[in-house]
Amino acid sequence: MPANFFKIWLPLWNLLQKQCLGTKLKVLDLGAGPGTSTFSLWCFFSLLARDNPDREFVLDCCAVERESSFVKIMQSLDATYRSSVQTDNLRINLRVDQKDIYNYAACEKGQYDLVMESNVLNCNETTSSDKPKSLPLVLMNKLKEPGTLILLEPGKEKNRNVLGAIQQLLANYPIMECVVPPKIHAVPLGGLSLLKSAEKLDIRHTHQEKHWFSYAIFQKGCEQL
Numbered sequence: 262m263p264a265n266f267f268k269i270w271l272p273l274w275n276l277l278q279k280q281c282l283g284t285k286l287k288v289l290d291l292g293a294g295p296g297t298s299t300f301s302l303w304c305f306f307s308l309l310a311r312d313n314p315d316r317e318f319v320l321d322c323c324a325v326e327r328e329s330s331f332v333k334i335m336q337s338l339d340a341t342y343r344s345s346v347q348t349d350n351l352r353i354n355l356r357v358d359q360k361d362i363y364n365y366a367a368c369e370k371g372q373y374d375l376v377m378e379s380n381v382l383n384c385n386e387t388t389s390s391d392k393p394k395s396l397p398l399v400l401m402n403k404l405k406e407p408g409t410l411i412l413l414e415p416g417k418e419k420n421r422n423v424l425g426a427i428q429q430l431l432a433n434y435p436i437m438e439c440v441v442p443p444k445i446h447a448v449p450l451g452g453l454s455l456l457k458s459a460e461k462l463d464i465r466h467t468h469q470e471k472h473w474f475s476y477a478i479f480q481k482g483c484e485q486l
């Protein structure tokens with residue numbers, strides 16, 4: 262979780278720089294695990310809220326995760342983490358649903374400003390009955406206009422292929438623009454004290470200076486970008 266935590270900041274930063282990140286967002290986090298991307302989003306917005314005390318920020322989040330143990334971790338982290346990011350001008354709601362994302366996306370009625378997934382669609386996570394490449398088509402209908410889809414996957418070629426396949430598929434739908442095509446990037450891990458502590462305690466055995474990942478951003482009907 263610490264190694265993955267800040268990855269979502271890069272696409273968020275891209276959107277912010279292009280003035281395409283709203284201040285009041287309805288957010289769907291698919292395959293949330295312990296809540297990595299959702300809590301990281303909270304942290305990002307907390308900094309924005311502190312820097313812009315005259316503006317009101319709202320995050321109305323829904324996280325979907327199939328493993329009950331992760332759901333429990335996310336709920337328990339919510340109880341403690343929320344207080345460290347909360348400011349007077351940032352309102353946060355969170356619902357955690359223990360569901361399968363492939364069934365959920367098809368039947369859930371919500372309309373979202375931002376849908377994100379991190380490390381869920383690659384071949385390490387999917388089973389033969391999952392259809393990762395078809396999911397963005399379903400998600401397209403879940404997005405408001407304008408709405409944003411952020412996909413994050415590991416950096417290894419076999420894991421990041423899925424992003425290229427999704428890009429090709431969505432190219433058939435003019436309403437969905439690929440505003441950041443799949444690209445790889447690395448997070449430096451040296452500054453994460455939690456990882457250093459984990460290594461000292463001998464509970465993290467891989468020592469890496471950098472953590473490589475891939476990401477892509479698709480926008481539904483936004484002409485500003």
Ligand SMILES: C[S@@+](CC[C@H](N)C(=O)[O-])C[C@H]1O[C@@H](n2cnc3c(N)ncnc32)[C@H](O)[C@@H]1O
Binds near residue numbers: 292
């Ligand atoms: C590698 S973890 C990533 C967790 C988190 N998104 C992150 O980036 O740290 C993948 C997560 O996706 C969940 N997952 C995989 N397939 C799923 C599905 N079909 N429905 C719901 N959750 C799923 C797994 O249970 C796991 O928690």
